[in-house]
Amino acid sequence: MAAIYSGIHLKLKSPHTPWEDKLKLARFAWISSQCLLPNKEQVLLDWCTYALTGWYNKKVELSQTVLEGLWSCLNDFLHSRKLHVTIKEGKPVSVRLNMAQFLVRSSSQVTSLAVTFTIPTVTAMTTLLRQGEGLIRNSHHVVLVLGALHAVPLDHLTAVVYQSAFLAIHEALFAIIQCHTQVMLNAAPSFLNVFYRLVTSIMQEGRQRGAADTGGESEVYLQCSRLVERMYSHIAAISENFTTLSAFMVAQYVTELQKVTLRSDIKLRLTEGIYHILDLCLEHDIKFLTTGLQTGVREVFNELYSSYTHYHKPKRQGEDKYTV
Known part of the structure; x- marks a missing residue:
């Protein structure tokens, strides 16, 4: 009986097999013990991913139904108990x-x-x-992850999905800072562009909206603003290698801040975060920011810097003195 199904791989690769039949064959092959296919799980995963690649690279034409079927198939494969058991048994997938x-x-x-x-x-x-350089030795692979993070959607999502997407990006960036610091420094512009997506996104979602500023959704955005504050502090922690971009980060922040009126609780968290970056700015950075920004943005920076020198800087200097 098994011999009947041994040619499934050829049928999946054949241009003469209708895509609807290919999807049925792939699903059957995944669950059936009667399908004899060496390294079956890897072969079927590769078939799905390459089929999707072919469509998105415009090398093959697929109907919307088939495209959705491929995504559904791949999703089911990746989340199946069979795959988890296969990996647990030590088979490479x-x-x-x-x-x-x-x-x-x-x-x-x-x-x-x-x-x-x-x-x-x-x-x-x-x-x-998070496995560090012991598993990912090629820095290009880390850069590939940064490229992927650029594409994660943050617009037009429900609050719950938004929080999940926001957290996923943040945790990936944190893993890069923690486990691939040198790669992060070498690819600082790419890293900051991804982080800037989080900053601009939470500023848009955290703007004042009247009655909508309270409730479950408002708490989601507040939690996301705390993640941004946390990331600013992580970046500042490697300050000896990051001072050259501190003024650029502050300029990005005030440019975006000038466009919106933030909720006070979210603004507080973001302000505390950007203070950590202002700690890195040297005298010539501050001079550049006070003279080089456009008029409206410069006013926002002056207000920010005034509060920084009045509240945060003396506190930090006191902490440094106490530490010494």
Whole structure:
């Protein structure tokens, strides 16, 4: 009986097999013990990912039904108990990081895939990043993750999904800072561009909205603002290597701040965060910021710097003196 199904791989690769039949064959092969296919789980995962790659690279035409079927198939494979058992048994099954980057970018184009696919894929990449250079020795692979993070959707999401996406990006960035510091410093512009997405996003979501400023959703955005504050402090912790970009980060912050009126609780968290970056700014950085910014933005910076020198700087100097 098994011999009947031994040609499934050829049928999956054949241009003469209708895509609807390929999907049925792939699902059957995944669950059936009658399908004899060496390294079956890896083969079927690769078939799914390469089929999706072909469509997004415009090398193959697929109907919307087939495209959704491929995403559903891949999602079911990755979340199946069978795959978990296979990995637990020590059989190697993998999705390469460049393929993971593609999957994040392509799945992010479909909002409904954010929870089921995009965010879990980012979480999986973060798990790999946390293994450090012992597992990911090629710095290019870390840069690939940064490229994928650029694509994670943050717009037009419910508060719950937004929080999950925001946290996934933050945790990936934190893993890079913690476990791949040198790569992060070498790729600082890419790293900061991803982080800047979080800053601008929470400023948009955290702007004043009247009665909508209270309730469950407001707490979600407050928690996200705390994550931004936390990330600013992590960046400042490697200050000896990051001073050259501190003025740039402050300029980005006040430029965005000038566009919105933030809720007071969210503004407090973001302000405490950017104070850590102002700690890194040298005299010539401050001079640049006070003279080089556009008029409206410069006024926002002057207000920020005034509060920094009045409240935060004396406190920090006192703490430094106490530490010494």
